[in-house]
Amino acid sequence: MIKVEEARKLILTCDDRVRHVMEVSLEDALGYSLAEDIISLIDMPPFRQSSMDGYAINIGDSSNYKVIGEIKAGDNHDFHLTSGEAVRIYTGAPVPDTSNAVLIQEKIEVEDDQIFTEETPDSGMNIRPIGEQIRKDELALKAGVRINSAHIGFISSVGVNKVKVYSKPSIAIVVTGNELVTNGLVLPYGKVYESNGPMLRSMLASEQYNVPEVIRVEDNYESTIYTLGTTISDNDVVIITGGISVGKYDFVGRALKNLNVQEIFYKVNQKPGKPLFYGKKGNTSIFALPGNPAAALTCFYIYVYPLLKTLEGASKKELNSLNLSSLSNYNSKETRAQFLKAVIQEDGVQILGGQSSAMLSAFGEANALIFLPENTFNITKGDKVKTILLPW
């Protein structure tokens, strides 16, 4: 049985997808990873820019200036100021070459075309120099950045409106299990409602992946090998829920074997999610997630999520995590590594009740997972625990 850390390392180094590069308009780039560095097309600001409403002056000997004109944001006037002259100017407007300071309007007295100041103006005051934020041809964003809203604003401001990004991996979700009934139908004795399919779909949608229809497979060997064979050859990633086990009813395990899927690991020394399977066929990754919903959710964020980020060329591959003080005591006889549902608070992280792997209700409140290494039997309030932030 493999350790959590080793399993995660195997996932993160499994970067063998042939990525397709495509050019998209910036508006459509949210959630894609950059396939090239973004280089600024301009100096930003492109001109000496006033950072205040006030008066651009050519610093003179006395405390009064003669106003010879006006420049609003967006104007392209370039007045020629001599010493002791000023122009009325507004935030964002270009400061004339012949001006070396901007006086703030609140500190000025005005009389006709004359202004008076009590300040001794410093050269460069309230002027943003050309290229203060970024220079033309300088690196704006590195290849591998997964584009968020702030990046879209930044890229836009440096004049770039098309970007080269990596295509997303194609993903199939295959749900197995004779006990599953589609939500909305009557529930016969011995059956439960299928919930992993809709949950996985919405997790993928939240992360801006193309959301596949959930494929339900009948509980017999022929259907299983046919469905897995086609989804594996058609996709970069196949996520099977229902898990694999050993024994005569494990059609998934037999099918994967007969399809020559190479086992990378099977069973991780963790709770929940011990019977996790990860395999490869060619460049396709195959996960079999445990059927228990909370175990499936944990395995998705701890293993599938970093693989997807790796395959799409993102340099940041994992959820944000940090060490926080536990606000709870916790005792366990568990020798496996544990992922505990938790909720972050102002001053630390609280462990939630309902940690059984079949328990999804605690995830209704949870916004984090606490990772406890193997053989952690006691957590005392105040202990630092590794906290992985869920994306909501």
Added chain:
Amino acid sequence: MIKVEEARKLILTCDDRVRHVMEVSLEDALGYSLAEDIISLIDMPPFRQSSMDGYAINIGDSSNYKVIGEIKAGDNHDFHLTSGEAVRIYTGAPVPDTSNAVLIQEKIEVEDDQIFTEETPDSGMNIRPIGEQIRKDELALKAGVRINSAHIGFISSVGVNKVKVYSKPSIAIVVTGNELVTNGLVLPYGKVYESNGPMLRSMLASEQYNVPEVIRVEDNYESTIYTLGTTISDNDVVIITGGISVGKYDFVGRALKNLNVQEIFYKVNQKPGKPLFYGKKGNTSIFALPGNPAAALTCFYIYVYPLLKTLEGASKKELNSLNLSSLSNYNSKETRAQFLKAVIQEDGVQILGGQSSAMLSAFGEANALIFLPENTFNITKGDKVKTILLPW
């Protein structure tokens, strides 16, 4: 000038939208807020469920049992076991009423139809009782919960496939500023590329709001009052970028005044984002965000975001925040409250360079904002600082 805390309080209590309730299928419910409590339609699990692969037994006097049948997950068999009898059983399968424990297969020796155990079985062992996770008619999720992927899994598992949610607020983005040029065009002297529109659109898209086309308004009074008049009457929220100021070129300020928009607050004692305006006309909220991109981004997450969550009926209205140790020293002469771009690390939060309000580049790295109250002049490494987590 209003304080940050007061401005935020005014936003959070501004819950006067007439919310429309709609029924959506669970698949389409991601990112909507529940308009009603979700009540479980079933006991979950709905039957006594085996949590292991093994043998369901009727506990007898000796350590061997006679196997009289087999129950797979999804089967509806109900064998009648007498003392000393067993059935082969698999994880998720229904345990017969006449069985009171499940033995794990790993601890069993099998010979023909006889099994032997060295354990002394406890009553109820490895059986999930009916309704362990939730009882029929019990509360599953409260009205006001904004539905995430875990909720979709949970709701699905309790048999609910349609939910009543609140409609989303309709939002308009209006971009003003004579200095702005659409990305992709040539940049004349005195102009800069427009970046707030695309940034705001992608922030709204990331939060699953209907994404409006960005409306550009010409820099004259007639266009401004016409555009603002129609967008205010057609939407729940109007976000204007470019800000308002005082003076003869402030068409936005004059138009809002002449449209009888009531000022709730104008200017917040903060950096960046001091010239923030928030007003109301009827049930419509109007923001004028500062034109500086980083200030606009900060104002969006600190003020607009909680208002949107309030209007859509979400009980959780603000980004997650927590107190973390600063990993940086920071000095400032600023008396206003400050929002600093920052990045969380394993052991605390690091303050980024480039805090000027025109600097968006630091947001390329940032995943958090540090809030410093008024008159905070020094932060020393190790000090606890309030850290607001950005949603990426």
